[in-house]
Amino acid sequence: MDHATDRPTDLTTDLLVIGGGMAGLTAAARAARDGQRVVVVEVGADVGGSGRFAGYIWTAPDHEVMDQQNPNGDAALKRRLVDDFAAAVEWIRSTGVEAKPAQRILSFGRGHEFDTNHYVDTCRRLVTEAGGSVLIDTVTEELLESDGAVVGARVRRSSGEELDITARHTVLATGGFQGSAELRETYLGSGAGEMPLRSNPHSQGDGLRLATAVGAAVGPEQAGFYGHLVPSGVPFKDSGDFVDLSLYYSEHALLFNLENRRFVDETLGDHLTTVALMEQPEARGLLIADGRVYRDWMVPAYVEGAVSVDKFALASRRGGRTGLAESLEELEYLPEDWGYDGPTIRAEIERYNEAAASGTLEPGRALDPAPLLEPPYYVIETIPAITFPFTGILIDDHARVLDSDGRPIPGLLAAGSDTGGLWNRAYAGGLAAAIVFGLAAAESAGAPSSGE
Structure with a gap:
C-alpha cells in the first residue's frame, strides 16, 4: 500500500x-x-x-x-x-x-x-x-x-x-x-x-x-528442511529437549522404514537422514545400534564441550518406543503393534553385516561401514523433527x-x-x-x- x-x-x-x-x-x-x-x-x-x-x-x-x-x-x-x-x-x-x-x-x-x-x-x-x-x-x-x-x-x-x-x-x-x-x-x-x-x-x-x-x-x-531425528511418542517438555532428544548418533546406527528396509546412507548426517525419513511411509522408522555405537557415539557428547546424555535411557524413561535385545535373535520379538516385522529386521541386519564385511553395502555407508556385531542391540523408534525450512x-x-x-x-x-x-x-x-x-x-x- x-x-x-x-x-x-x-x-x-x-x-x-x-x-x-x-x-x-x-x-x-x-x-x-x-x-x-x-x-x-x-x-x-x-x-x-x-x-x-x-x-x-x-x-x-x-x-x-x-x-x-x-x-x-x-x-x-x-x-x-x-x-x-x-x-x-x-x-x-x-x-x-x-x-x-x-x-x-x-x-x-x-x-x-x-x-x-x-x-x-x-x-x-x-x-x-x-x-x-x-x-x-x-x-x-x-x-x-x-x-x-x-x-x-x-x-x-x-x-x-x-x-x-x-x-x-x-x-x-x-x-x-x-x-x-x-x-x-x-x-x-x-x-x-x-x-x-x-x-x-x-x-x-x-x-x-x-x-x-x-x-x-x-x-x-x-529443498527440504533442517532438523533431527527424535524418539517417537516423546513430546518436547522444554527447549533443552531440542538437543537432549535429538538422536545424532543415527550416523552410526541403522535405520529401517516400515517396509523393514534401509533406504538411505545414514552416515552422511542425521540432519539429512531426517529429511529422507520424512518421505518414507508414515514418516517413522526403527533406529538400531549395537554396543559399539552405544559406547562410542550414543552416550558421548556429539560435539566437544556439550553435555553427555544417554539418548537411549532418556527415550526409555520418557515413554518412547525402545527395546534392548541381548542378541540379534531377540530382535525377532519386536512388539507387533509397532508395525515392523522382527524376523525380517533381524535378517536385514545379518545381511547388512555380511555386505559390510564384503564391501557391497546398498545403500552405501560412506563414513562408517562397520557391521553391527557387538550386543546388546539398542532399538528406538524415531520420527523427524523440524528446526527450520x-x-x-x-x-x-x-x-x-x-x-x-x-x-x-x-x-x-x-x-x-x-x-x-x-x-x-x-x-x-x-x-x-x-x-x-x-x-x-x-x-x-x-x-x-x-x-x-
Missing part, C-alpha cells in the same frame, strides 16, 4: 528489523554501531528466538567442501557465506562475546562455540544504547510501499495500538515458517504439518507472508529480496531462516548464515547506493 504518516505515534527510522532473533539482532546491532537509527519489532515476549537454543557458529571450511556438501545451493550465497565466515566470528568477538577456538563440526565443518544467549542480549543492548528501539509483543501486519519501494511497515502493539514505522530499509528476519503446520504442508509436503517443532513457536511464516504480498519470489521447491524468500548475496524476475525489491532485505536458496537438501550451519547475512543486510542498508 502507499504510505502517508498522519498519526503522532508513528515512527521514522533508518532501518526497521522485523524479527528479533539471531539474524535480525545481528543486522540491528551492526547498523546501530554504524550510526543508523534502528527499530526492531519482535512478535514474542522476548528477543532471541531459536538462536537462544544453539551454541555453535560453523560452516564448511572452503568453497570446495561447501560445493561437495551442498551442490544445489545458490552459488553466490554459498560463496558469501564461506568468504565472510571469519569476519562473522570476529564480529561476535567485537561485541565482547567470546567465540572459542575452532573445532570440527560433523564430518566436514569447522566452527566456534559461543554463548548465544549472551550474544543476542548484547545485540539488543547495542541497539538501545545507540538510541534505537526494541518493540516486543508486536505483530507486523503489512509492509508499506511507495513508488514501488518498501518504506516500512504497519505494526500492532499488544495494547491494540497500530503504528506505521517508516524506514529507508526493512529487514525480514522472523525465523522461517516452521511454526505453521499449514505452511509446512504447503511447502514441505504431505505429512510435514505433523512433525514435532524443534524450535520456538513464534516463527509462523510472517516474513514469508509479508514478502510475497509485495511480490517477492519464494523457493527453491523440494530451506524454502523461503529468495535473496541475492547482499541480502536484498528478489522479485519473480530476479530483481531486488527496493528497500527490502531479508536474512536468516526466512530466506531460501542457500541450502538445498543440504546444510552447513544455520547460525553462520544468520550472522553473515544479517551483517550483509546491515551493510546494504547503510550503503550510500544499494544499486536498487
Whole structure:
C-alpha cells in the first residue's frame, strides 16, 4: 500500500528489523554501531528466538567442501557465506562475546562455540544504547510501499495500538515458517504439518507472508528442511529437549522404514537422514545400534564441550518406543503393534553385516561401514523433527529480496531462516548464515547506493 504518516505515534527510522532473533539482532546491532537509527519489532515476549537454543557458529571450511556438501545451493550465497565466515566470528568477538577456538563440526565443518544467549542480549543492548528501539509483543501486519519501494511497515502493539514505522530499509528476519503446520504442508509436503517443532513457536511464516504480498519470489521447491531425528511418542517438555532428544548418533546406527528396509546412507548426517525419513511411509522408522555405537557415539557428547546424555535411557524413561535385545535373535520379538516385522529386521541386519564385511553395502555407508556385531542391540523408534525450512524468500548475496524476475525489491532485505536458496537438501550451519547475512543486510542498508 502507499504510505502517508498522519498519526503522532508513528515512527521514522533508518532501518526497521522485523524479527528479533539471531539474524535480525545481528543486522540491528551492526547498523546501530554504524550510526543508523534502528527499530526492531519482535512478535514474542522476548528477543532471541531459536538462536537462544544453539551454541555453535560453523560452516564448511572452503568453497570446495561447501560445493561437495551442498551442490544445489545458490552459488553466490554459498560463496558469501564461506568468504565472510571469519569476519562473522570476529564480529561476535567485537561485541565482547567470546567465540572459542575452532573445532570440527560433523564430518566436514569447522566452527566456534559461543554463548548465544549472551550474544543476542548484547545485540539488543547495542541497539538501545545507540538510541534505537526494541518493540516486543508486536505483530507486523503489512509492509508499506511507495513508488514501488518498501518504506516500512504497519505494526500492532499488544495494547491494540497500530503504528506505521517508516524506514529507508526493512529487514525480514522472523525465523522461517516452521511454526505453521499449514505452511509446512504447503511447502514441505504431505505429512510435514505433523512433525514435532524443534524450535520456538513464534516463527509462523510472517516474513514469508509479508514478502510475497509485495511480490517477492519464494523457493527453491523440494529443498527440504533442517532438523533431527527424535524418539517417537516423546513430546518436547522444554527447549533443552531440542538437543537432549535429538538422536545424532543415527550416523552410526541403522535405520529401517516400515517396509523393514534401509533406504538411505545414514552416515552422511542425521540432519539429512531426517529429511529422507520424512518421505518414507508414515514418516517413522526403527533406529538400531549395537554396543559399539552405544559406547562410542550414543552416550558421548556429539560435539566437544556439550553435555553427555544417554539418548537411549532418556527415550526409555520418557515413554518412547525402545527395546534392548541381548542378541540379534531377540530382535525377532519386536512388539507387533509397532508395525515392523522382527524376523525380517533381524535378517536385514545379518545381511547388512555380511555386505559390510564384503564391501557391497546398498545403500552405501560412506563414513562408517562397520557391521553391527557387538550386543546388546539398542532399538528406538524415531520420527523427524523440524528446526527450520530451506524454502523461503529468495535473496541475492547482499541480502536484498528478489522479485519473480530476479530483481531486488527496493528497500527490502531479508536474512536468516526466512530466506531460501542457500541450502538445498543440504546444510552447513544455520547460525553462520544468520550472522553473515544479517551483517550483509546491515551493510546494504547503510550503503550510500544499494544499486536498487
